[in-house]
Structures are given as structure tokens and as C-alpha cells.
Amino acid sequence: MKSAVLAQLEFPIIRAHQQADWALANETVLPDSSLIQAWLLDPDSLTAKLKRHCDSFEVKVLGQQSGSIRPDEAKWLGDDEHATIREVLLCCDGQPWVFARSVFPQSALDEQALQLGQLGNKPLGAHLFAQSDLERGAIEVAHFSPQSPIGQLNQQLGYPAQHLWGRRSCFKAAGQKVLVAEVFIGDSVPAKLMQLLQDEEA
Numbered sequence: 001m002k003s004a005v006l007a008q009l010e011f012p013i014i015r016a017h018q019q020a021d022w023a024l025a026n027e028t029v030l031p032d033s034s035l036i037q038a039w040l041l042d043p044d045s046l047t048a049k050l051k052r053h054c055d056s057f058e059v060k061v062l063g064q065q066s067g068s069i070r071p072d073e074a075k076w077l078g079d080d081e082h083a084t085i086r087e088v089l090l091c092c093d094g095q096p097w098v099f100a101r102s103v104f105p106q107s108a109l110d111e112q113a114l115q116l117g118q119l120g121n122k123p124l125g126a127h128l129f130a131q132s133d134l135e136r137g138a139i140e141v142a143h144f145s146p147q148s149p150i151g152q153l154n155q156q157l158g159y160p161a162q163h164l165w166g167r168r169s170c171f172k173a174a175g176q177k178v179l180v181a182e183v184f185i186g187d188s189v190p191a192k193l194m195q196l197l198q199d200e201e202a
């Protein structure tokens with residue numbers, strides 16, 4: 001991905017006033033594609049899966065700073081209007097595959113066991129899944145149109161306009177909460193997911 005494209009992206013991609021239709025996976029209509037359903041509901045680390053799939057895995061940090069979060073995010077974190085917002089692109093062999101937005105309160109940022117202030121371009125998942133007391137909460141899913149901020153990001157990255165699906169869950173570890181949302185992006189999401197599946201089965 002060209003650095004000029006990255007420089008044009010405005011952090012945060014998701015603004016506090018922009019709603020998304022997050023709903024618990026077991027209480028809403030899921031996409032027809034069994035491939036997309038499988039990744040949406042997979043409780044394992046997405047970083048670990050992507051790392052197995054490609055020769056070079058990279059986290060491109062779009063930004064990590066304190067800011068206002070959305071009410072539907074605050075409800076997971078104890079209604080703290082302000083939190084740290086981290087938005088990244090997960091890239092496989094130079095191509096962005098996932099847009100991720102994580103939000104966590106000051107107490108999580110201060111928690112020494114999690115080292116969230118020292119993440120830099122190291123994957124958040126590596127820190128979370130290393131916690132022996134890690135719990136992953138119920139998975140929510142949401143649908144993003146080509147006109148949505150994430151749909152527009154997908155096109156800014158040079159991919160065609162398409163509808164995208166994302167998942168979100170609240171991780172608990174070291175007595176703290178981290179809400180992580182991930183959206184698969186790219187030219188053809190099902191094709192990418194099929195590649196991941198075939199690599200996993202290889």
C-alpha cells in the first residue's frame with residue numbers, strides 16, 4: 001500500500017456521532033455466505049490467523065489517542081465517554097486486509113499487565129491473547145455500506161465499492177475491558193476468506 005494513500009487517511013476514521021447497526025450475532029440476520037459467517041464468529045485471534053497466512057504481516061497504525069467514543073461503545077466500557085481510540089490496518093504482504101478500531105478506558109491504558117500504551121505497531125491481539133485470564137465477550141456483527149466511513153476507507157485504499165461486514169467483542173483481562181471491532185476489507189472479501197480457509201486446511 002502506497003504511503004501517500006495512508007497519509008490521506010484521516011484519523012479517526014469512525015467519528016463519535018456515526019452510528020453503526022451493531023447487533024448480537026445470535027439476535028440478528030447474518031450474511032448468507034458461510035465463509036463470512038465463519039470469520040465473524042471465530043473467537044480466535046485474527047492476528048494469529050493472518051500471520052499464518054502471509055509472509056509479511058504488518059500493523060499500520062492510523063492513530064492511537066484519547067477521544068470521544070460512541071454511546072454504543074461506551075455501554076461496553078462502563079459509560080466512560082472518553083477512552084483511548086486505536087485504529088489500525090492489518091496488512092498481509094503489503095495489502096490491507098482488516099480495518100480495526102479498539103477503544104479502552106484510561107484504567108486499561110494504565111494497567112501494567114496489558115502494556116497498551118506501549119503497543120506501537122505491535123498487534124493488540126498479541127498482548128490480549130497472552131493474558132491467562134482473557135475472556136472474550138459475546139460477538140456483535142454490523143453491516144457497512146459503500147457510503148459508510150469504512151466503505152469509503154475501502155475505496156480510498158483502492159478497492160471497489162462493496163458492502164462489508166464487521167464483528168466486535170469486548171475483551172476482559174487483568175480486570176480491564178477492551179472493545180475491539182474488526183472489518184474485513186479488500187477487493188473481494190469472500191475470496192480472501194477462502195484463501196485463509198484453504199491455508200488453514202493446508
Ligand SMILES: C=C(O[C@@H]1C=C(C(=O)O)C=C[C@H]1O)C(=O)O
Nearest residue numbers: 045046047088100122123124125
Ligand atoms: C484482538 C486482536 O488484535 C488485532 C490487532 C489489533 C491492533 O493491533 O490494533 C486490533 C484488532 C485485532 O484484529 C486479534 O488479533 O484478534
